[in-house]
Amino acid sequence: xxxxxxxxxxxxxxxxxxxxxxxxxxxxxxxxxxxxxxxxxxxxxxxxxxxxxxxxxxxxxxxxxxxxxxxxxxxxxxxxxxxxxxxxxxxxxxxxxxxxxxxxxxxxxxxxxxxxxxxxxxxxxxxxxxxxxxxxxxxxxxxxxxxxxxxxxxxxxxxxxxxxxxxxxxxxxxxxxxxxxxxxxxxxxxxxxxxxxxxxxxxxxxxxxxxxxxxxxxxxxxxxxxxxxxxxxxxxxxxxxxxxxxxxxxxxxxxxxxxxxxxxxxxxxxxxxxxxxxxxxxxxxxxxxxxxxxxxxxxxxxxxxxxxxxxxxxxxxxxxxxxxxxxxxxxxxxxxxxxxxxxxxxxxxxxxxxxxxxxxxxxxxxxxxxxxxxxxxxxxxxxxxxxxxxxxxxxxxxxxxxxxxxxxxxxxxxxxxxxxxxxxxxxxxxxxxxxxxxxxxx
Numbered sequence: 048x049x050x051x052x053x054x055x056x057x058x059x060x061x062x063x064x065x066x067x068x069x070x071x072x073x074x075x076x077x078x079x080x081x082x083x084x085x086x087x088x089x090x091x092x093x094x095x096x097x098x099x100x101x102x103x104x105x106x107x108x109x110x111x112x113x114x115x116x117x118x119x120x121x122x123x124x125x126x127x128x129x130x131x132x133x134x135x136x137x138x139x140x141x142x143x144x145x146x147x148x149x150x151x152x153x154x155x156x157x158x159x160x161x162x163x164x165x166x167x168x169x170x171x172x173x174x175x176x177x178x179x180x181x182x183x184x185x186x187x188x189x190x191x192x193x194x195x196x197x198x199x200x201x202x203x204x205x206x207x208x209x210x211x212x213x214x215x216x217x218x219x220x221x222x223x224x225x226x227x228x229x230x231x232x233x234x235x236x237x238x239x240x241x242x243x244x245x246x247x248x249x250x251x252x253x254x255x256x257x258x259x260x261x262x263x264x265x266x267x268x269x270x271x272x273x274x275x276x277x278x279x280x281x282x283x284x285x286x287x288x289x290x291x292x293x294x295x296x297x298x299x300x301x302x303x304x305x306x307x308x309x310x311x312x313x314x315x316x317x318x319x320x321x322x323x324x325x326x327x328x329x330x331x332x333x334x335x336x337x338x339x340x341x342x343x344x345x346x347x348x349x350x351x352x353x354x355x356x357x358x359x360x361x362x363x364x365x366x367x368x369x370x371x372x373x374x375x376x377x378x379x380x381x382x383x384x385x386x387x388x389x390x391x392x393x394x395x396x397x398x399x400x401x402x403x404x405x406x407x408x409x410x411x412x413x414x415x416x417x418x419x420x421x422x423x424x425x426x427x428x429x430x431x432x433x434x435x436x437x438x439x440x441x442x443x444x445x446x447x448x449x450x451x452x453x454x455x456x457x458x459x460x461x462x463x464x465x466x467x468x469x470x471x472x473x474x475x476x477x478x479x480x481x482x483x484x485x486x487x488x489x
Contacts (some may be wrong), residue, residue, distance in 0.1 A: 054092035080260050088258040100143025105151055132307050146347060150354035154340045162338055166359055173332035173342030176405050180308035186407040191224035192412045194251055194297060196233040197241060201415035209489035227251035227297040230278055235285035242288050250296040253278045262302035263351040271304060291347060294318040305351040312360055319361035324376035331366035337414055365410055368397045379417035
């Protein structure tokens with residue numbers, strides 16, 4: 048039995064010497080994540096050092112059967128046993144080296160001769176406009192998302208400050224957003240009202256539990272079903288949102304859940320994930336399907352991205368914002384010292400990064416708590432950038448429109464091979480033709 052005192056200790060090697068440190072009072076040291084954290088978030092006090100799993104021999108084991116690969120100790124097992132989420136080698140080597148670069152059953156690189164819309168989209172580096180259209184033929188789409196519960200704490204923000212009758216797209220239609228809903232503290236009557244108003248409702252788990260790395264490393268396929276499909280059922284039951292309209296999900300803490308997450312998505316029928324923060328890129332990345340290998344590195348500390356192919360599942364990749372010398376995925380992870388002018392300049396600068404390069408969808412990803420931290424001056428600046436536009440954007444009124452994620456994916460998929468036609472239809476909507484109803488609603 049480990050005491051809190053022992054579990055709070057950790058050691059650091061500097062210049063050949065070992066120094067003992069201790070976490071602050073009330074915190075314990077997490078060996079896996081290498082940080083001090085609250086007691087309820089640390090479940091590995093019995094581990095004194097991170098175990099090293101041997102690398103499998105694979106083909107070097109020279110197994111008699113061509114359909115078999117070798118464990119680290121030379122034991123031969125069927126190829127499909129490696130990196131399937133279940134330990135089969137006695138030394139654990141079949142599940143110890145399963146990232147994108149080491150999975151023997153990893154997805155292939157993009158093959159443009161096979162991958163065609165509406166079912167598949169890929170490119171070598173993720174920056175190519177669909178159908179290789181010219182930038183000027185491509186509308187600039189803006190995606191707004193909000194994570195976590197909808198309740199009395201943010202209801203006034205959403206209904207009276209952000210999504211008010213006067214806030215409209217250039218064509219006069221109301222702006223809409225995607226809300227990734229977690230269960231705790233959620234008022235499902237409010238969720239139903241947002242859905243009735245045309246916003247997309249998506250999944251963000253039941254528990255939103257910690258520690259963060261549990262989602263990447265420890266959650267089983269059954270856990271993923273319990274958390275995500277369970278939350279879909281709760282929203283369907285208490286908010287009357289149709290199951291077929293719960294198309295997307297975002298993982299808590301943006302901790303991608305390796306192949307287990309995407310196996311669950313495939314089985315349940317989720318259309319897209321929006322949890323991967325791409326490495327900073329100019330130009331930014333377009334969404335892609337997971338038929339082939341991701342066009343970017345698995346970004347983040349100890350992230351565990353999918354290594355296999357999951358045909359037809361979209362990754363609505365999150366492009367980072369540039370904020371001076373920093374980059375940030377969620378808006379609330381950008382430098383906290385910025386005032387209203389700084390926030391305004393950041394939004395305009397990043398809009399131009401998208402608009403003047405490849406016009407990949409421009410994402411603004413929020414937690415509602417970020418707005419409560421801003422003064423009124425900052426909020427007014429945000430409204431100007433998100434809702435009203437400005438001469439400094441150097442765009443015409445038909446250049447931008449806000450979409451919820453599912454509408455973007457759905458319209459894109461429904462357009463088949465006619466991406467130029469699809470984009471022209473969007474431009475027509477922007478210019479005021481067609482109705483404002485969500486095209487995915489009956």
